[in-house]
Amino acid sequence: MTTLHNLGFPRIGARRELKRALESYWSGAIDQTALLETGRILRQCHWQVQAEAGIEWLPVGDFSWYDQVLDLSLLLGVIPERFKGERAEADLDTYFRMARGRAPSGEPAPACEMTKWFDTNYHYIVPEFIAGQDFQLSSDKLFDEVEEAIRLGYRPKPVLLGPLSYLWLGKVKGEAFNKLDLIERILPAYGLILTKLKALGVQWVQLDEPILALDLPNDWRQAFESVYTRLQVKGLNKLLAVYFGPLKDNLNLACNLPVDGLHIDAVRGADELNTVLSWLSSYKVLSVGIIDGRNIWRADPDALFETLRPIKERLGERLWLAPSCSLLHVPVDLEQEDRLNGEIRQWLAFARQKLDELSLLKQMLDQGPDSCGEALAAARLAVESRRGSERIHKAEVKQRCAGITPEMARRGAPFATRKRAQAYLNLPLFPTTTIGSFPQTDEIRRVRRQFRQGELGASEYQRAMEREIDLVIEKQERIGLDVLVHGEPERNDMVEYFGELLDGFAFSQYGWVQSYGSRCVKPPIIYGDVSRPAPMTVSWSRYAQSRTKKPMKGMLTGPVTILNWSFVRDDQPRAETCRQLALALRDEVCDLERAGINIIQIDEAALREGLPLRKGDWQHYLEWAIEAFRLTASGVDDKTQIHTHMCYSEFNDIMDAIAAMDADVITIETSRSDMELLAAFEHFDYPNDIGPGVYDIHSPNVPSVESITALLYKALEHIPADRLWVNPDCGLKTRGWPEVEKALANMVCAAIFLRTDAA
């Protein structure tokens, strides 16, 4: 028989029950007992769903109140001093204080840092290690949940991040030292955890070491062998799980570690299956992560069966099947999507459906495809329907894509010439601008909701939005900004807004995926060839420009960001889908120009975060991503000024790609790092205009004129005065008006001060 297991189930709940409970608890609307009860019900329900699908080994420890890495920090007692209360034990409130930034006294304290979990859109809480870090078991959560699962009659397989990945993902605070040196100190704690689990009756434990899918320095690679040799508890089986990519140079290492089973990502690492088979010791279980845990497309059962059949013949009972990674990264249940188009819906599989796909594969392997009846027939039908659907394939789009020439991705003249051509814009030295959005007030959200629900007619809606645009223009003029924006009141989200207006996109109702803590995103689904039936932003921008003499900046989300924040079709290369997006957006850019918009910003907030995990794959990604941006931007005259904006500012290693985008102006986040980022400019002469963010919009604090001036002087050490812009580091939609007005006024003051100083 083939064994089914799962690496992790989404914890947020099919209707975001966990989000609601958390936020109610934080606001004081419910007490801790009620919160704990919600968690208990969710765990029970998720185990039941998995067991019903035939999953034998159920993940335990995948449930988390905020983040599984933070759970582990608490379990290991890795709690920074500033969060420690009088009592020694780490309770749930300590945990939330670490995530959300509060000292035990209730005073604000810097929250633990949060960063992206590998190349997903999930964010984990970064462990903080100090020299001589102690590791003391400090939480019972994992053990309690194991007991809970056993009480319910399930076979638990606790899931833990392995010691090397845990150390790798943390950061050193205070005095510098090599994190790897902590291995001696952390291993006894892991040993204790495993011993306790064994004592509870656990037979298998899953140790995740996703860093084996990265380029690792030699000392880290070498540490694996000895760490796993020492992590032995008699009678307790260890499944080492690697996901998010192929093993490549770590393949031999992973196959030979002294563990009882190996899980591999057979979606992204499909090419390695055969090598793994021949290198894996004959006593080990191989868990083949055959169902894509990172995307939402229904699998082709016949193709997967062909892949698995020879493996089954070879491994027999030692073959386990699972999704490629934890299902945390896909929505919970397609069943509740009754508004999705029926044809598109049958092409999809969310977490629950993915478990059913596993179950079908198991039956095909154990009893033969002929035994599978309706389930297999339905899956085949869906695969067939997607293959040939006219809904997906549009001849005009494909033709246009095939006709892309290199010239189309090149501006007419080089930057210096364009800069002269743009002098008519009459901007002062150190021009001031913002990144696009202004506070999204309750009133704006209400109007949008009413319009959506049909309670408000189109013309009333339009008038309400125009009033909002008038308001932000008036405020910007009063503050004295040089390049204005319309404020984006009509946009719920910078990707969803465009997705809804483009062909080839579908939207789920409940397709939420956890981003961090209680925050979820609902990525659009790009199922088919992308095209633009009609202009998307032109009327708003045209209206806004008609209300002011100052230049009004048009505002678009770029192709790479739309791609990176969506579930993308898997039946053609991502680069191809990105080119289709670029062509659609290029038309929008040209239409904006025709409508008299002389400055257009194409946001690429997520370009950096789309970088592949392995450096060797970077160049290919950057090539097509940058090309797509340029394709979007290059349909306009030299006189039109193209801006771009990026959020995460770790550009040092991709500086030449950023420069190759050839935007006339780039605005980036730098304020939190005190312009540290600009050090990169010492080694790289960024050729075009640049606006390093001069204040952090993620905080409600109003920056002083002095602090902004100081940052600008710092920036001037690296950027010539005639190429320096002055702007906040991101959009202002999450902020309130009072602080925004003060902050921007101070920012403009600082720019004026610099101008006088320069004169």
Ligand code: GLN
């Ligand atoms: N133009 C967008 C805004 O201001 C950019 C947001 C972002 O970079 N995340 O909201």
Ligand code: ZN
């Ligand atoms: Zn941003």
